[in-house]
Amino acid sequence: MPTGVDDTCSTKTTIWDWPLRIWHWAFAIVVVFSLTTGLIGDISLLEWHVRSGTLALGLLVFRIGWAIWGGLYARLANYRTSPRAILNHFRGRNPPAPHTAPGIALVGLLLAIVTLQVSTGLFATDEIFTEGPLRQWVSLEFARNATFIHNRAHWLIVALVSTHVAAHIIYGALRDPTPLSMFTGTKAVDVPPTPHYAWRAAATLLAAALLVVALPD
Known part of the structure; x- marks a missing residue:
């Protein structure tokens, strides 16, 4: 399976900066925890499910911010692909690059579906025990539609x-x-290393944290 690694390159370049790596593993843990607490069906875990969903929202906000002004290879400009590029990857025709074409497509789809799942979760309700933090801001019909999507989109994430x-x-x-x-x-890969932006990471994290804290209980 082609990977985009340059076998002729004797040196390794920093592609994934430390904020992106920390985000990646934190996001993975939160997504798995959210899926687990949501699928088990234990009512006592639903409060933790809502909390983890809120944390996932904060992580998504951080990733969006980091895609705009973060590390070089974390930015949206380096996440462009096409069906032809994906096909050429499996044919071994793409030159070595920081990100593979299928990887870009998979990451884009995953982030889009998780964003949909988190967004609908904000308004979801079981009309008995649990509801999202923004449920009271929308009509019952809107909340029911959001809940319908929320209760099914998770299989795409899986x-x-x-x-x-x-x-x-x-x-x-x-x-x-x-x-x-x-x-x-x-x-x-033979590309320039990504620069480090510690203060940008701190500012992006602060913005994401403030948004999460601002959500009603």
Whole structure:
């Protein structure tokens, strides 16, 4: 399976900066926790489900901010792809790059579906025990429609996460270093390293935290 790694490159370049790596693992934990507490069906876990959904919202806000003014390879400009690029990747025709075409597509789909899931969760209600923090701001009909979507879209997240994990298992079986990249932050590609923006990371984190805190209980 092609990975976008340059086998002729003797040096590794920092592609994933530390804010993006921390975000990645925090987001993975929160998404898995949210899915678990939502799918188990235990009423006592629903409060934790709402809390983790709110935290997921904060992480999404951080990622959006980091895609605008964060590290070089975390920005939207480096997440462009097309069906032709995806096909060429599997044919081995794409040059080595910081991100692979299928990886870009998968990440884009996953973030879009999680955003949909979190957004609908803000207004969702079971009309008995639990409701999202913004439920009172919308009509009951709107809330029911949001709940309908929220109770079904999570299966798309499960499918996309499973695909992501399966791809990295295959990489690992082929002894490809790609799965380690989100730990080390480096990749064997001949591109400039991403600069570090500690103050931007702090400002983006603060903005995301303020938004989460501003949500009603």
